[in-house]
Amino acid sequence: MRLAGARGGCYTGRMLALSDNTRGAILMAGSMTAFTINDACMKALSSSVPLFEAVFLRGSGVTVMLLFLAWASGGLRHRPSARDGWLILLRTCAEIAAAGFFLTALFNMPIANVTAILQAIPLTVSLAGALFLGEALGWRRLTAITVGFAGVLLIVRPGGEGFTGHSLLALASVLCVTVRDLAARRMSRGLPSLSVALAAAVGVTIAAGIGSLFQGWVPLPPVAALQLAGATGFVLAGYVFSVSAMRIGELGVVAQFRYVSLLVALILGLAVFGDWPSGLTLAGAAVIVGTGLFTLSRERKLRRVHPSPVPLRLR
Template sequence: MANYSENVRGALLMVASMAAFTFNDVFIKLLGAELPLFQILMLRGMLTSLCIFILCIYFKAWTFNIAPRDWRLIGLRSLGDIGASYFFLTALFNMPLANATSILQLLPLTVALGGILFFQEVIGWRRALAIAIGFGGMFLIVRPGIEGFNHYSFYALIAVGFVTLRDLVTRKIGREVPSLMVTFFNALSICLYSTIAMLWVDWVPVGSTNIVYLVTAAFLVSAAYLLSVLVMRQGEVSFIAPFRYTGLIWALVLGFIFFDHWPDTLTLIGAGVIVMSGLFTMWRETQIKARTKPL
């Protein structure tokens, strides 16, 4: 059992990871006003791949001694990351930061649902009800068919589907495969995909301000990946995992500071419902694991 200081350290690393991811989203959203999406992904991907390559070397995680099955899973995971990047950033460019981030908070619920559908995992009625309530919260944010509906909300939902695929596949990758190595191939795949897509997109000159934004975004997303790896080495997952929802707090604050946007009441209620449902699902899973753990 992890001690208190390890749990606190893990929680702080998770908060820092969510902050880095959200600040990255801010700079990418700022870039989206002036540069094409694929150009942003290509340039950031080059810098991010380089940063993660350096981290792989530093942490001695660079290896090609990976089983064929794991290579296939890494490829499938990369596909999930490519889809998630395209759909989430398209949504982010066309809707408020907090709204897009709120929809992403469905992830723990969709992963639990994916476990049921694809891995025959069994859940009780309480967690099933929590998942259903969480999706009810999503409808409060998306509000299809209601005045003011933003169809880019569906892009954010599709992104959730791709991230769910990525996370479910990650469960099946062998534990002997270094996390940073998997992250490197994901970053590289997004870069290569975007480079190919740029063949059909006009290049836009990158000004000095946008260069600063790109470098900052690449540094932030690399730092976020590193922090995510370090989190897994600290404390108890049941204590640390709920702190991933601090990403929503960061999105609310940064969305207001950088874009002068604050979500309406229904969006805030919907986000709250999703978060509470996710927290309950995590808590129930922890309780069940504790009961079934051999003495």
């Protein structure tokens, strides 16, 4: 018994001794896993529930839970400045557009293909940060970003036999997420993350509610209700893990684990939907991930020389 207790104590000690970056990496991997399972749940709904109805119902559940969390943490007492208010509005509008484009693409494409295109987000955010925020961007990262965009073309293959217009919607969602993240970078550090997320959740829910008036509603089958509950729970878990990860570890280390979502999407696509990407799609995804990891590594080195505030990034 003493030996078992000693071993248990050593194990607990090792867990407590994990570095902030390790714990942040674990949380980010959990976040990406939760977000991707949420995507799978939403895609499974596409055969029985209209898009706007599904988004409205999920958004309602997420809004209620975020409202409770914001109230419990005191986030509702914070009054944003006029500048932050405009940035929240811009970020919310970008979130609404990104959700619409992404989910439309997800409902009509293999989940791994859509997820692979989304891996370009770190590249587009780095490029946009240099173009619009004056952030440093050396020739190495610029070359990596250019190569990464070539990987995107391998996935989308415009004009090719496997081309689908829904790939362009996935690309549009990447651009919207880029705007969203740039707006988040400009927000005050004291602005509560939950308040920003709550504004986005309310905006998406209202937009989906308006859209559902034109698209129509259907009764929710029991299986669809379970899928919707799963999507709501996983998207909230993904948000909480993501924010915790960004607050615990270094951005350059933690953000690299965003790519776990692609691995999870490949597994779920095959196991749940029977989809497996083509060789060109996998090659494009590998190029994007490789250049994204290089870009994040360069950003991490630069931050050691020129430290900067950690931006608020929400999925």
